[in-house]
Amino acid sequence: MEFSQPKGIYQQIADQVCERILSGEWAAEERIPSVRELAVDMGVNPNTVARSYQSLVDDMHIENRRGIGYFVIQNARERILENMKNRFINMELPRLFRTMQKLGIKPEEIVQRYEQFSQSVQVSQGEKQ
Amino acid sequence: MEFSQPKGIYQQIADQVCERILSGEWAAEERIPSVRELAVDMGVNPNTVARSYQSLVDDMHIENRRGIGYFVIQNARERILENMKNRFINMELPRLFRTMQKLGIKPEEIVQRYEQFSQSVQVSQGEKQ
DNA sequence: AATAGTGTACCACTATAATAATACACTATT
DNA sequence: AATAGTGTATTATTATAGTGGTACACTATT
Numbered sequence: 001m002e003f004s005q006p007k008g009i010y011q012q013i014a015d016q017v018c019e020r021i022l023s024g025e026w027a028a029e030e031r032i033p034s035v036r037e038l039a040v041d042m043g044v045n046p047n048t049v050a051r052s053y054q055s056l057v058d059d060m061h062i063e064n065r066r067g068i069g070y071f072v073i074q075n076a077r078e079r080i081l082e083n084m085k086n087r088f089i090n091m092e093l094p095r096l097f098r099t100m101q102k103l104g105i106k107p108e109e110i111v112q113r114y115e116q117f118s119q120s121v122q123v124s125q126g127e128k129q
Numbered sequence: 130m131e132f133s134q135p136k137g138i139y140q141q142i143a144d145q146v147c148e149r150i151l152s153g154e155w156a157a158e159e160r161i162p163s164v165r166e167l168a169v170d171m172g173v174n175p176n177t178v179a180r181s182y183q184s185l186v187d188d189m190h191i192e193n194r195r196g197i198g199y200f201v202i203q204n205a206r207e208r209i210l211e212n213m214k215n216r217f218i219n220m221e222l223p224r225l226f227r228t229m230q231k232l233g234i235k236p237e238e239i240v241q242r243y244e245q246f247s248q249s250v251q252v253s254q255g256e257k258q
Numbered sequence: 259a260a261t262a263g264t265g266t267a268c269c270a271c272t273a274t275a276a277t278a279a280t281a282c283a284c285t286a287t288t
Numbered sequence: 289a290a291t292a293g294t295g296t297a298t299t300a301t302t303a304t305a306g307t308g309g310t311a312c313a314c315t316a317t318t
Contacts, residue, residue, distance in 0.1 A: 001171050003141050008275070009132050016130075022231070034294065042130050045277050050296070067285030067294045085232050093239070096225065097246045102151070103214050107240045110222070114236045117226045138306070163264065174307050179266070196264045196315030 010051040013042060017056060018080045021072055028076055031069050032062065059083070139180040142171060146185060147209045150201055157205055160198045161191065188212070 020026050032038075035053060039046040053070055056062045061076045073079075100107070149155050161167075164182060168175040182199055185191045190205045202208075229236070 003138050004136060007133060012132050048276065064295070069294060081232065088228060088232060088234070093242060094246065097243055099217060101247070103210065103217060105217070107243045111236045111240060113222060114226055117223065118230070177306065193265070198264060
């Protein structure tokens with residue numbers, strides 16, 4: 001039997017960087033924090049952040065300008081969104097569906113709970129304003 | 130920032146034991162494989178399986194009879210199913226819903242894909258017979 | 259009584275990820 | 289030119305999970 005590998009910290013950091021790009025906190029063509037800065041911010045070793053950034057370069061979401069720093073690539077948002085959507089549809093959904101069948105949960109119940117969820121989110125967002 | 134802990138092998142084995150109880154492969158009051166047997170079967174150290182079994186004892190799904198082995202507890206199936214359902218509703222669904230909102234996926238699309246999924250499962254199961 | 263199969267406990271070892279601490283080459287700024 | 293801020297590379301160290309191996313107490317069977 002093969003076991004699921006633990007998700008490395010560097011990968012979790014890369015995910016969070018994607019989140020911030022998605023949310024618009026870090027816009028396209030903008031410079032993102034240096035390896036050292038983010039390392040301090042995350043309470044993590046600079047080498048770990050360096051690995052995160054490297055993996056994001058491999059995925060074409062950020063680019064490096066030597067001696068200056070890392071920058072968000074032009075259409076990074078769209079690209080990240082596309083990646084996440086594909087992964088969700090092809091990886092997570094099948095797992096979800098199998099779980100539903102195993103537990104005997106019908107899609108109607110999912111929809112019904114989703115209504116509740118999106119309502120409560122709307123309310124709590126409204127309260128903040 | 131706190132990072133998600135990797136899921137231990139012993140825990141993954143415990144999950145799989147639950148699966149086998151759920152599927153009826155190991156019925157209530159029945160004896161399950163010894164620590165050593167399952168360890169060989171899984172290609173894993175006996176100590177690791179021992180930890181899995183211990184955690185299942187803690188969760189009241191199996192019990193130990195000294196010198197004999199481990200046995201599935203009376204209503205283990207119902208108990209496991211209940212646990213999984215609760216975890217699914219309270220932990221996985223909220224995560225799913227947040228992802229859906231982030232990716233802009235409407236519940237109708239989920240339902241539609243679920244139909245496709247359950248159809249394809251039916252077909253492939255039918256082919257086996 | 260003897261034996262073989264149980265779970266349990268212990269300890270040293272290994273593999274891996276992450277850390278810590280440097281050192282180096284490059285760039286912008288002064 | 290000097291300096292400070294970049295990323296990068298290297299090496300040793302730490303922390304942890306899992307392994308390997310052994311020993312022990314208990315139980316059923318012979």
